[in-house]
Amino acid sequence: MNADLILVLDAGTTSTRAIAFSLEGAIIASAARPLTQGYPAPGQVEHDAGEIWRLSRDCLLEVADSVGAPRIAAIGITNQRETVVLWDKASGQPLCPAIVWQDRRTADVCAALKAEGHEPAVQATTGLLLDPYFSATKLRWAIDHWPEVAEAHAAGQLLAGTVESWLIWKLSAGTCHITDATNASRTLLMELATARWSDEMLDLFWVPAEILPEIVDCAGPLASTQLLGQRVPITGSAGDQHAASIGQACLAPGEIKATYGTGCFVLAHAGAAVPASTHRLLATLAFRLDGVNAYALEGSIFVAGAAVQWLRDGLGLIGSAAETEALARSVPDSGGVTFVPALAGLGAPHWSPGARGLITGLSGGTTKAHLARATLEAMGQQTADLTDALRADGVAVTALRVDGGMVANDWLCQDLADSLGVPVQRPAVIETTAMGAAMLAAVGAGLFADLATAAAAMVKPDRSFSPQATDDERSARRAAWARAVRLTLDA
Numbered sequence: 001m002n003a004d005l006i007l008v009l010d011a012g013t014t015s016t017r018a019i020a021f022s023l024e025g026a027i028i029a030s031a032a033r034p035l036t037q038g039y040p041a042p043g044q045v046e047h048d049a050g051e052i053w054r055l056s057r058d059c060l061l062e063v064a065d066s067v068g069a070p071r072i073a074a075i076g077i078t079n080q081r082e083t084v085v086l087w088d089k090a091s092g093q094p095l096c097p098a099i100v101w102q103d104r105r106t107a108d109v110c111a112a113l114k115a116e117g118h119e120p121a122v123q124a125t126t127g128l129l130l131d132p133y134f135s136a137t138k139l140r141w142a143i144d145h146w147p148e149v150a151e152a153h154a155a156g157q158l159l160a161g162t163v164e165s166w167l168i169w170k171l172s173a174g175t176c177h178i179t180d181a182t183n184a185s186r187t188l189l190m191e192l193a194t195a196r197w198s199d200e201m202l203d204l205f206w207v208p209a210e211i212l213p214e215i216v217d218c219a220g221p222l223a224s225t226q227l228l229g230q231r232v233p234i235t236g237s238a239g240d241q242h243a244a245s246i247g248q249a250c251l252a253p254g255e256i257k258a259t260y261g262t263g264c265f266v267l268a269h270a271g272a273a274v275p276a277s278t279h280r281l282l283a284t285l286a287f288r289l290d291g292v293n294a295y296a297l298e299g300s301i302f303v304a305g306a307a308v309q310w311l312r313d314g315l316g317l318i319g320s321a322a323e324t325e326a327l328a329r330s331v332p333d334s335g336g337v338t339f340v341p342a343l344a345g346l347g348a349p350h351w352s353p354g355a356r357g358l359i360t361g362l363s364g365g366t367t368k369a370h371l372a373r374a375t376l377e378a379m380g381q382q383t384a385d386l387t388d389a390l391r392a393d394g395v396a397v398t399a400l401r402v403d404g405g406m407v408a409n410d411w412l413c414q415d416l417a418d419s420l421g422v423p424v425q426r427p428a429v430i431e432t433t434a435m436g437a438a439m440l441a442a443v444g445a446g447l448f449a450d451l452a453t454a455a456a457a458m459v460k461p462d463r464s465f466s467p468q469a470t471d472d473e474r475s476a477r478r479a480a481w482a483r484a485v486r487l488t489l490d491a
Contacts, residue, residue, distance in 0.1 A: 003073035006438040006445075007063060007232075009056055010431075011079040011163050012240065013100065013262045014309075016052060018059035020067050021438040023447060025429060025458030031062040038097060043104035045344075046097035049085040052163065053170045060227060069228040075171075076236035076441030078243040078433050079163040081186045084138045086149050086160045086211075092174050096146045098163070099138040102263075102302060102344045106137035107353040118204060125201060127185070127192040127274065127283030132353055133300065135162060136188035136205040143206075153208065160211045162187070164237050171225040171234065178222060179213040180237035181288035190215065192295075193274050195288055218242075218287045219444030235444030240433045241265040242287060245296065246440060247432030248401040249455035250286075256390070256397060258383055258416075259433065260406035263347070264304035266386045268395050270295045279389040280349035287440070289451070297393060299348035299386030303357075305406050307341035307375050317368040325409045327372035335370040336361035338484040339378050349389045350489065358488040376412050380419030381481040387420055399423045399464075403432035410465075418469035419477065428460040435459065 005028060010017045017032040033055035038046035064072060082101035087094045099105070110130045113119070119130045128134055139160055142149050152158040159169070165179040184190040184197075189207060191198040195215055202209050216222055216237075223234040238246065241259055245267040248257040253271040258264060267286070275283045275297050286296040308321045318324060338360045340346075345353035359374070387397045399422050407413055407426055417424040429435055439454040448454040469477075 003071055005067055005071045006074055006076055006441045007060065007072045008076045008078065008434040008437045008441070009060055009167065010240070010434045010437065011052060011056055011077070011167060013080045013102075016056045016059060017434070018056070018063040019431060019434045020063050020072070021435065021458070023442060023457060025435065025460060027429065027431065029063045029066040031059040033059055043107070045100040045102040047083065047100055049087065049094035049098040049166055052098065053167065056167055057227065064228045069230060072228060072232050073447065074233050074235040074441045074445035075225065076437035077164050077167060077234065078238055078240050078437035079167070079183070081162060081183055081239040081241065082133055082135050083163050084135050084142065084160060085163060085166040086139070086142050086158060087166065087169070088152050089157045089159050092170065095148045095152055095158070096142055099142065101133055103138065104132045104345060104353050106132040106141050109137045109141070110353070113204070122188065122201070122204070125191055125198050126188050128188055129280070129282065129351055131351055133302070133347070134186060134188040136201065136207055139207050140205050153211065158211045161213045164239075165213045168223050168234060168237070171227055172223045173226070176223040177213045178216045180218045180222075181215050181293070182218060182239045182242040182285045184215045185285040186239060192283060192285070195285070195293055217289055217291065219289055219440045222444070233445060236437050236440030236442070238287060238437060238440055241267055241298065242285065243436030243440070244403055244433040245269065245286060245436065246451060247434070247436030247459065248403060248427065249459045250401065251451055251455065254396055255401070256395070256399070257401040257403065257432075260304045260379060260402065260404035262304065262306045264301035264379065264382065266299045266383065266390070267296045268390055270297050277389070277393050279392045280351055281386070281389050281393060282348065289443070297390060297395065299389060301382045301386070302344040302347045303341040304379055304382075305404070306343060307339070307378065308406070310343060311372065311375060317371060324372045324376055325411045327369040328376050328411050331367070331369045331373055334374040334377055335366055336363065337366055337370045337374040338480055339371070339374040340484050340488045341375065341378050342488050346488070349385060350485070352489055355488050358484060360484050360487065376409070377415060377419070377477070379406070379412060380415045381477065383416060384419045384478060397422055399425055401425045401427070403427060403430045405430070413465045414468065417465040417467045418474065421467050421474055423467070424465040426462045426465070428462040
């Protein structure tokens with residue numbers, strides 16, 4: 001039997017999945033498991049790292065059993081970024097809950113460092129801003145507050161990493177403690193220009209270098225696993241947003257994608273030079289191949305699909321996310337309602353971890369349809385905030401490539417085009433995060449010469465949504481949104 005499939009492990013925030021791709025980009029089989037979300041205190045979000053591993057393992061085995069393990073040529077991994085896992089080197093067991101990227105428990109630490117004037121140096125070195133979103137302050141907090149972690153560190157047994165690092169450690173039976181450069185670039189600890197751990201940042205955040213993984217490329221012979229009953233190489237790895245950008249074939253400067261999952265993340269490919277933002281965007285890696293860095297500018301929205309989940313689970317207004325499309329179409333507008341979904345603070349370009357959600361314009365005539373429409377409209381307005389910042393940083397925004405579970409909603413895609421004033425392009429396979437990991441793994445396994453060749457074979461378009469709103473309509477909506485955001489920030 002020919003090894004003609006790439007098996008991808010997509011370890012996300014709300015679920016972990018395994019997907020088998022053909023070399024033509026078709027999904028052959030998949031399996032998914034929901035992850036338990038832990039909220040031990042306001043502003044705190046945790047996962048069980050042991051559960052992440054067990055469910056990821058089960059998904060991989062289920063898909064391999066479905067397609068036949070001998071067909072798996074290589075494994076690619078993509079993951080929720082910034083989330084940190086700390087484990088015991090000897091036992092291979094997690095020592096504490098994983099602290100999730102959405103977690104805000106270190107907001108005061110970041111505020112203090114900012115007040116001390118450290119942010120310019122942090123941004124110049126890492127491309128990032130001081131925010132509890134990133135990994136460094138989470139790592140330090142865990143060492144300081146969980147005795148099991150401190151004891152393991154004192155005994156020389158502590159290892160740490162982001163989620164892909166933890167999964168590769170487990171898949172390789174504890175033989176590989178590595179992290180790919182895209183995930184490392186999200187920790188506040190990596191020097192962006194060199195893709196090496198920064199001694200200056202390690203000292204600033206009091207993170208011991210010896211607990212961190214080795215930084216490696218995004219493709220190549222990274223590790224291997226015997227999980228499937230035979231040796232299978234792990235040849236691709238990237239953080240979810242970087243993988244989605246690759247899966248959208250954003251491989252040249254100026255090509256832009258937005259992924260709408262739990263949050264929304266916009267990446268604009270910036271080329272071979274480290275970009276600098278003066279409008280509160282992040283400089284990050286697009287990917288690293290053969291020791292060469294490609295860079296991107298990124299804007300992060302903390303709450304996207306999570307706002308729809310809140311309508312469903314928090315308020316009970318809908319039974320499923322899919323209902324929002326029909327509800328949005330059932331009313332001519334939002335009835336004057338504007339929803340700023342700052343349920344976990346505001347990300348770029350505001351970077352206000354203390355901001356809280358706000359709904360304005362309620363009246364006796366407001367219905368759940370108006371609230372659903374306002375929730376979807378917030379996606380377009382938050383994205384427009386980011387594309388405005390990209391333009392101010394010199395990026396020509398001529399189109400937006402979109403992916404993620406939310407963009408199965410045609411109404412949302414059209415509203416994005418109307419909000420941004422540019423065409424919105426959706427691929428045939430919206431699982432572009434997994435697609436990008438598959439492309440990396442295929443290149444790393446030598447099945448394609450480079451990412452451009454992989455994209456030509458695997459990435460297929462679906463449809464494009466052209467703007468239909470007038471400039472006046474777009475401006476009026478932007479003004480209403482700006483007023484609501486000011487109220488949110490002032491609250």
